[in-house]
Amino acid sequence: MATINTLARPYAKAAFEHACAVAQTDAWVNMLALAASFVESPEVTAQLRNPALTTARKCAFVAELCAERIDESFRNFLVALSENDRLELLPTVREQFDALKAEADRALEVQIETAHELNAEQLQTLAAALSKRLDRTVQPTPIVNPALIGGLIIRAGDLVIDGSVRGKLNQLAEALKS
Template sequence: MINTITLGRPYAKAAFEFASTAGQADAWLAMLSFSAAAVQTPEVAQQLGNPALTSEQKVKMLAQMCSGYVDDTFISFLSTLSSNDRLSLLPVVLKQFTVLKAEAESTLDVEVQTAFELTAEQLQTLAAALSKRLARTVQPKPVVNAALIGGLLIRAGDLVIDSSVRGKLNKLAEALKS
């Protein structure tokens, strides 16, 4: 069985190429977000899975739900998805579109977990250091996690930097077990 990420990748790439060429990447991100949220609701998912509806009827239903939030070119994109029975992939396409947009803009969302809330100055200093190390503009998302005890845990895509007290205690425990 083919992975949904594999199925959604060409649609996300095509959507991003079209949107970035047209200078509408932000608008397309918003339209994808809205339509992806719509197809995840149980009622809409049930209608999209209804074999009695044609692909045009499914697109028309989704376009009516998203009326005012999508434009004609996006509806054409939905038609392409629907004709290939891929409307349920919109959340996957959204996720991959977001990654492509971040790569193109050289930005990276970074989750910063700390035991205590960071000040704006500390967060800005950390973002500057991470931006320098990762050669990208870093957008930190602070999360307070008291279980860390102290220090911080940074998740930037596949990179994880654990300088928390909890992480160091876990490493020490592993070393003592060996």
């Protein structure tokens, strides 16, 4: 059985390619976010799962919710999703679209987990160093986790840099065991 990501991927790629072709990636980010937020609500999900509604009515329902904030090409995108019974994939399509846009923009969201809150200067210095190392524009998200004791953990996509005291102690414990 196909996973949700596998089902959403072609729609996200098609939407991204269209948005790039018409130079409206930011507008599509906003439209996808809006439609996805509606689809994630329990009331809308219940309507989309209602077997009494036709696919055209389901599409019209979502389009009515977003009415004044979507354009005709996005409405056509909703029709394509609806015809294939994929409207519930909108949140996943949005995530994948955002990832494609970030890759094209050479941007990366980075989580910086520390034991204590970082000031703006420290966060900016870390972001600059990470931007240079990763060759991308870094958008840092600070997270405070007192369980780290000290140091920090950086998560950038699938890259994890563990410079925490806890991580160093775990490495030392592993080295002593072997």
